[in-house]
Amino acid sequence: MTAYVPIELTRSRSAGADRAFTLFTAGAAWLVLLLLGATALSMAWGGRLAFQTFGLDFITSPDWDAVQGKFGALVPIYGTLVTSAIALIIAFPVSIGIALFLTEIAPRWSRGPIGIAVELLAAIPSIIYGMWGLFVFAPFMGANVEPWLTEHLGDWPILGPLFNGPPIGIGTLTAGIVLGIMIIPFIAAVARDVFAEVPAPLKEAAVALGSTRWEVLTKVTLPYTRSAIIGAIFLGLGRALGETMAVTFVLGNAHDLSASLLMPSNSIAAAIANEFTEADSELYRSSLIALAFLLFVVTLIVLSFAKLLLLRLKRIHGRTL
Amino acid sequence: MRKSLWALPIVALLAACGSNQSAGTKAAPSGAAITGAGSTFVYPVLSAWAADYAKQTGTKVNYQSIGSGGGVSQVKAGTVDFGATDQPLAADELAKSKLAQFPVVIGGIVAVVNLSGTQSGKLRLTGPVLADIYAGKIKTWNDPAIVQANPGMHLPGAAIAVVHRSDGSGTTFNFTHYLSQVSPTWKAGPGEGKTVAWPTGVGGKGNEGVAGYVKQIPNSIGYVEYAYALQGGMIYAALQNAAGSFVTPSAETFSNAAASADWANAKDFDLVMTNAPGANAYPITATTFVLMPTGPADKAKSKAALDFFRFALEHGKDQATKLDYVPLPATLVQQIETYVGQKIK
Numbered sequence: 001m002t003a004y005v006p007i008e009l010t011r012s013r014s015a016g017a018d019r020a021f022t023l024f025t026a027g028a029a030w031l032v033l034l035l036l037g038a039t040a041l042s043m044a045w046g047g048r049l050a051f052q053t054f055g056l057d058f059i060t061s062p063d064w065d066a067v068q069g070k071f072g073a074l075v076p077i078y079g080t081l082v083t084s085a086i087a088l089i090i091a092f093p094v095s096i097g098i099a100l101f102l103t104e105i106a107p108r109w110s111r112g113p114i115g116i117a118v119e120l121l122a123a124i125p126s127i128i129y130g131m132w133g134l135f136v137f138a139p140f141m142g143a144n145v146e147p148w149l150t151e152h153l154g155d156w157p158i159l160g161p162l163f164n165g166p167p168i169g170i171g172t173l174t175a176g177i178v179l180g181i182m183i184i185p186f187i188a189a190v191a192r193d194v195f196a197e198v199p200a201p202l203k204e205a206a207v208a209l210g211s212t213r214w215e216v217l218t219k220v221t222l223p224y225t226r227s228a229i230i231g232a233i234f235l236g237l238g239r240a241l242g243e244t245m246a247v248t249f250v251l252g253n254a255h256d257l258s259a260s261l262l263m264p265s266n267s268i269a270a271a272i273a274n275e276f277t278e279a280d281s282e283l284y285r286s287s288l289i290a291l292a293f294l295l296f297v298v299t300l301i302v303l304s305f306a307k308l309l310l311l312r313l314k315r316i317h318g319r320t321l
Numbered sequence: 322m323r324k325s326l327w328a329l330p331i332v333a334l335l336a337a338c339g340s341n342q343s344a345g346t347k348a349a350p351s352g353a354a355i356t357g358a359g360s361t362f363v364y365p366v367l368s369a370w371a372a373d374y375a376k377q378t379g380t381k382v383n384y385q386s387i388g389s390g391g392g393v394s395q396v397k398a399g400t401v402d403f404g405a406t407d408q409p410l411a412a413d414e415l416a417k418s419k420l421a422q423f424p425v426v427i428g429g430i431v432a433v434v435n436l437s438g439t440q441s442g443k444l445r446l447t448g449p450v451l452a453d454i455y456a457g458k459i460k461t462w463n464d465p466a467i468v469q470a471n472p473g474m475h476l477p478g479a480a481i482a483v484v485h486r487s488d489g490s491g492t493t494f495n496f497t498h499y500l501s502q503v504s505p506t507w508k509a510g511p512g513e514g515k516t517v518a519w520p521t522g523v524g525g526k527g528n529e530g531v532a533g534y535v536k537q538i539p540n541s542i543g544y545v546e547y548a549y550a551l552q553g554g555m556i557y558a559a560l561q562n563a564a565g566s567f568v569t570p571s572a573e574t575f576s577n578a579a580a581s582a583d584w585a586n587a588k589d590f591d592l593v594m595t596n597a598p599g600a601n602a603y604p605i606t607a608t609t610f611v612l613m614p615t616g617p618a619d620k621a622k623s624k625a626a627l628d629f630f631r632f633a634l635e636h637g638k639d640q641a642t643k644l645d646y647v648p649l650p651a652t653l654v655q656q657i658e659t660y661v662g663q664k665i666k
Contacts, residue, residue, distance in 0.1 A: 065518035066489070067511065139537055168482045168538045170523050253487030253524030264523040270487075274526055278489020278515050280390030 040296055047290025049283055058290060064255035064271075066279075071287035073294055075255045079172065079265035080298065083247060084240040086176025086261070091183045091236055096229070098184070099191035100217060115192065122185035130249030133178040134170075138250055141177075142169025146262050165262030173261040175251040179243055183236035190232035194225045227310050234306035241299050244269040268295040354381040355626045359392015359405030361527075362491050362546060363609035366426055367405070369640045370633040382629055389491045390515065396420065396612045402619075402626045404612040407491020408515065412588045420612045421664040422589045423657045425630060427579050427647040429547040430496050430605040431557040431570045435535050436462065438475055439556060442569040445470045447561040448503025448596070448604065454481055454542060455500060456507060457521035462540060470561075477540065484534045484543035487524025489515040495607040496544050499595035503604075544605075547575075548645040562604040563596050574603035575647040584653050590660070615664050627661060 044051075050058055050071060061072025098118060102111050146167035153163045165171070198221050206216045222229070252264020253274055268291050279285040357367075364386035371382035387395070389406040396404030397418050405425070415422055432451060434444060446454075450466050453459040459466055463476045486493045494515045501508040511517040523538075525531040528549045535543040535555065547570050550557050559567040568574045581599030582592060594606045611630060617623035634657065638648035649657070 063518065065511075066516045067514040067518065134533060134537060142538065166480050166482060168523065168541070170534065170538065248487070248526060253526065254519060254522060256521075266524075274487040274524070275489055275516065277388040278390040280393065280489070280515070 049286035087179035090180030095187035138169035452504030483522030578602035
């Protein structure tokens with residue numbers, strides 16, 4: 001997104017090395033594309049039996065019955081999208097808050113330690129988040145948060161069904177919150193870096209015109225960095241969609257379709273991790289590979305949507321960071 | 322220039338393939354070691370036997386606990402010397418894939434609960450009640466069907482949180498096989514298999530996952546292998562057996578089940594021991610079976626593997642008992658030795 005000027009290189013003694021370097025970088029870039037294409041193709045090929053057998057039903061059916069040999073991906077797709085959405089709803093405000101505090105508000109001496117703490121969150125392996133979720137967070141949710149939600153929001157007209165269910169602590173909501181905590185450092189780190197890139201003269205000018213701190217944030221910093229922030233959010237979302245271990249621990253791994261966020265559900269990545277080892281029929285295995293392909297498609301759709309959003313924003317607001 | 326940009330990644334890919342291949346050949350087992358793969362249920366005792374056997378004879382046994390389904394497909398493909406599965410194969414499937422099958426060890430699956438005010442073996446459940454709990458038909462602990470089996474016990478009105486396995490598993494096969502035998506509606510509904518379409522509940526990965534969930538969720542019920550319930554200090558229920566008496570899981574009640582099962586008439590030992598008829602037999606008793614090719618390509622290794630299992634069945638009893646499994650009854654071991662002598666050439 002930063003503009004660059006191609007430099008015309010004159011032919012010199014280093015031209016050979018230069019050419020080799022160009023080849024190397026181009027090779028690295030093409031390799032990624034090739035691997036990506038090969039992965040998508042091999043998953044589509046591996047899942048062809050499931051797609052042939054069930055057709056469109058594979059995406060729209062909530063059945064997942066290995067005994068009868070009926071497989072449908074609706075529950076895992078739904079679970080993946082809903083947990084990721086909850087994660088974003090939680091992670092977005094918190095990450096932006098962290099980034100703004102670190103760049104604009106925090107005393108200079110405290111920026112380093114807090115920044116490192118946020119980055120350390122990103123270094124924790126996801127299985128640790130899963131175990132913490134299961135042993136510490138899920139009992140807390142089951143004992144305190146979920147009964148409160150059912151009691152106070154359970155009979156609301158539209159939101160009500162989301163919060164009705166047994167308070168067992170394991171389910172879509174808990175998984176979404178754990179995922180949210182996991183993606184905070186990714187969004188916060190990028191957001192902090194782009195906020196730091198806002199030119200000081202812009203902010204100083206706003207202050208000189210009598211803006212309060214809040215006005216500087218909302219009128220200068222945020223509009224200036226809008227597209228980079230959206231990029232950061234989708235980076236976090238991409239991670240949430242594919243997260244496996246942490247989700248497996250707290251989501252409940254049940255192929256049940258329920259409106260309630262307190263009920264157990266399943267996600268694409270968790271279903272694959274759980275079931276692949278003992279998937280002993282051809283169709284079962286093919287269905288799991290087809291699930292992997294669908295995760296690929298879902299991620300691609302979400303990221304393309306992000307790209308479109310960025311293009312639209314650019315057209316409306318002109319070039320930003 | 323353009324052409325070479327395209328060519329480079331292909332070269333890199335080829336190089337990657339090449340290195341993969343050499344890694345593959347390196348990982349192949351050396352001639353002396355016996356290789357096996359399959360059931361996770363049998364892994365602790367099989368690795369203990371392997372360690373003892375290596376100490377005595379110097380022959381190594383390399384067992385990968387990749388799951389029963391994986392064990393079956395690996396031995397069919399001929400990549401391992403033996404496979405291990407918790408779900409026996411039918412005689413015609415064995416004949417088709419030219420495999421022999423025999424049991425090696427017995428274990429039990431217990432219903433564990435997280436219910437305040439009860440102790441191990443005190444809560445009594447009948448087979449149909451257990452099936453109805455897992456079907457989501459019995460929803461609370463003070464349901465009349467549970468109260469009837471537990472006169473005088475205080476049972477809370479709390480909702481039952483059902484916990485099952487999320488991964489395919491021989492434990493689930495034996496558990497659902499039992500439920501199918503005692504409940505016609507279960508048989509018609511979810512049925513039996515290594516993984517079924519559970520009508521209700523949350524899924525935990527592995528025995529440790531189910532044990533973890535049951536410990537975390539108040540008023541829950543789950544099913545795990547006996548050893549997990551013992552080691553985790555979990556509260557298990559007494560189950561009503563086919564003879565009508567309530568029995569608690571123990572090495573003794575498991576061997577009663579094994580002794581009362583009709584092994585002599587089971588072709589290729591294709592027998593699932595659940596709901597065994599003995600008066601004091603525990604109803605959900607499970608067996609792990611070993612699969613070996615009847616006409617092995619490498620006769621020396623097949624013989625080495627058979628020697629290992631002969632050692633395990635004859636001298637591995639203490640080791641099995643120590644790990645909360647039950648060794649096979651002597652009559653069954655004799656039947657196995659005759660069978661193996663006839664089948665594997």
